[in-house]
Amino acid sequence: MSISVYRNALTAFLGIYRNVLTAFLGIYRNVLTAFLGARRAALVLACVVATAPLQAEIIEQVLVKVNGDIVTKTDFEQRQVSALRSRPELASASASGTEVQKAIAEVTPDLILSAVDELLLVQRGRELGYTLGDEQFNSILAGIKKDNNLQDEQKFQEALKQEGITLADLRRNVEHSMLLNRVQQVDVMDKISVTEEESKAFYAEHKQQFTTPSELTLREILIEVPTSERGINVAQDDEIKAKAEDVRKRLLAGEPFPRMAAEFSSSPSKANGGLIGPINHDELAPAIQKLLDPLKVGDITEVIRTQRGYQILKIESRTETKIKSFEDARDEISRRVAEQKSRGEMQKYLDRLREQATIIWRNDELKKAYEQALTKRRQQAAQTVAAR
Numbered sequence: 001m002s003i004s005v006y007r008n009a010l011t012a013f014l015g016i017y018r019n020v021l022t023a024f025l026g027i028y029r030n031v032l033t034a035f036l037g038a039r040r041a042a043l044v045l046a047c048v049v050a051t052a053p054l055q056a057e058i059i060e061q062v063l064v065k066v067n068g069d070i071v072t073k074t075d076f077e078q079r080q081v082s083a084l085r086s087r088p089e090l091a092s093a094s095a096s097g098t099e100v101q102k103a104i105a106e107v108t109p110d111l112i113l114s115a116v117d118e119l120l121l122v123q124r125g126r127e128l129g130y131t132l133g134d135e136q137f138n139s140i141l142a143g144i145k146k147d148n149n150l151q152d153e154q155k156f157q158e159a160l161k162q163e164g165i166t167l168a169d170l171r172r173n174v175e176h177s178m179l180l181n182r183v184q185q186v187d188v189m190d191k192i193s194v195t196e197e198e199s200k201a202f203y204a205e206h207k208q209q210f211t212t213p214s215e216l217t218l219r220e221i222l223i224e225v226p227t228s229e230r231g232i233n234v235a236q237d238d239e240i241k242a243k244a245e246d247v248r249k250r251l252l253a254g255e256p257f258p259r260m261a262a263e264f265s266s267s268p269s270k271a272n273g274g275l276i277g278p279i280n281h282d283e284l285a286p287a288i289q290k291l292l293d294p295l296k297v298g299d300i301t302e303v304i305r306t307q308r309g310y311q312i313l314k315i316e317s318r319t320e321t322k323i324k325s326f327e328d329a330r331d332e333i334s335r336r337v338a339e340q341k342s343r344g345e346m347q348k349y350l351d352r353l354r355e356q357a358t359i360i361w362r363n364d365e366l367k368k369a370y371e372q373a374l375t376k377r378r379q380q381a382a383q384t385v386a387a388r
Contacts, residue, residue: 064112064367065360066119076115076366083107109373112366118180120353124187125179132175140174188345194337202337203326210324210332216284216292217277217316219257221247224266224309244303244310251300257314266309275316288313347381 061073084090084103093099150156160167203210225232225240247264251257258273269276281289291301292315301313326333361367 061362063361063363064116064370065358065362066116067123067357067359069119069123071112071115071119076112079111079115080104080107083111108366109369109376112370113373113377116354116359116370117350118176120350120357121183122176122179124353125183128183128186130179130182132171132178136178137171137174141170184346188349189338189342192338192341192345194334194341198337199330199333200326202340203329203333207323210329212319212322212324214281214321215278215319216281217275217318218279219261219274219314219316220267220269220276221257221261221265221274221312222267222306222309223247223264223311241303241305241310244312248300248303248312251312251314257300274314277316278319281321344381347377 062070063073063076064071084100084107087103090100090103145151145156148159150159160170221244223240223244225237243264247260251260258275261267261270261274265274267274284292291304292313295301295315297315297318299315304311304313361370
C-alpha cells in the first residue's frame, strides 16, 4: 500500500491540506526502506536516536505534552526520517556521517513546531465535536482497497502487517487529517473575505503572473561540423559554413524548408520537416530571442554558429504575449489573495491556541528547537506584512 495512493484516496475525500496529510502518512517501514534501503535505514534511525538528547532507556519516551496529549520519541523519529527521505542529496551519504547529522539538526526545529501545531489543531477539532464516523471511514477504506487491488481481506491485512501499521493506526491517521482540515476550514478559511480593492491591488502588483507568454513554432536545419580528438578541422568548418549558406540561399529562393531539412539536417527534427515547438519565448536563450524577435512569421534567420555546427531557423508560427484582464482573472485573483491572507490568519490562529495551551517539555533541546522555529516563523510573517 503506497503512501502516494493512500494520500490520493484521502485527498479526494478531504480536499485541502496535503502537507499536513503527508506528515501523518509516514508509514515507518516504507519511509525507511525508500530512504536508504532496509539495511541503511536502520543506521539512519540509529543516527536519529543518537542525535536526540534522550538518555533514559524506556519503551516510549514523552518529548512534550500539549494539553495532556503527547509527542513521543517514536513519533518524532518517524517525522525526522520522513524529512530526511525528501532530501535526495543524502541518498549516498553515510548514515552516521556529519552530513546526515547536520540535516537532522536543520529539520528538527520545524518538525517539532509542526508536531505541536498539529496537536493543537486536532484538539480544537475534537472540542468542536468533529469525529470520523464509521460510514466515512469505511468509504475511505474501500477506496484504498480498490486502488491497491486489496479487496480480499486477507491480502489487505497482510499489506497492513507488511507496512507495520494496524487498522486502528490507519483510522487514527485519517481522523487526524480530517480534524486538521475541518478546523482550518471552519475557524480560518470560512472567515476570510476578499474585497474588490484587495483583488485590484494584487492584480496591479502581480500582473505579470497573469500573462501568457508568446510561443513560437520553428523549423530548423542543423548541418553538423565533424569533430575529432584533435578538435575541429578549420577547413571542414569553412566548408560546412559555406554549405549552410548555400542551403539558406535555396530556402530564400523558395525551395521547401521540410524537403531541405530532410536532405541536409543532422537534427532528429529532420524526420518532421525540421519542425520544433511550440516553444515558450522566455525559455529561449537570450541570444536566440534577440535574433528572432525582429523577424516575422515565415522569415528565415542568418546562418547561426552553434556548438554542433551551423543552424538555420524559420519562424513557422508565433502567438503574441497576452495579459488576462482583471475580469478574466478575477476568480484566480480572489483565490490567491485568500490563500495569502489565510497563511497569516492561520499563524495568528495557532498563536491563540498556543497561548491558551498548557505545554510541558520533557526535553530541553527540543524546547530550544521549537522556540527557534517559532521565532523564525514570526519574523517571516512580519517581513511578509511589511512587504505588502
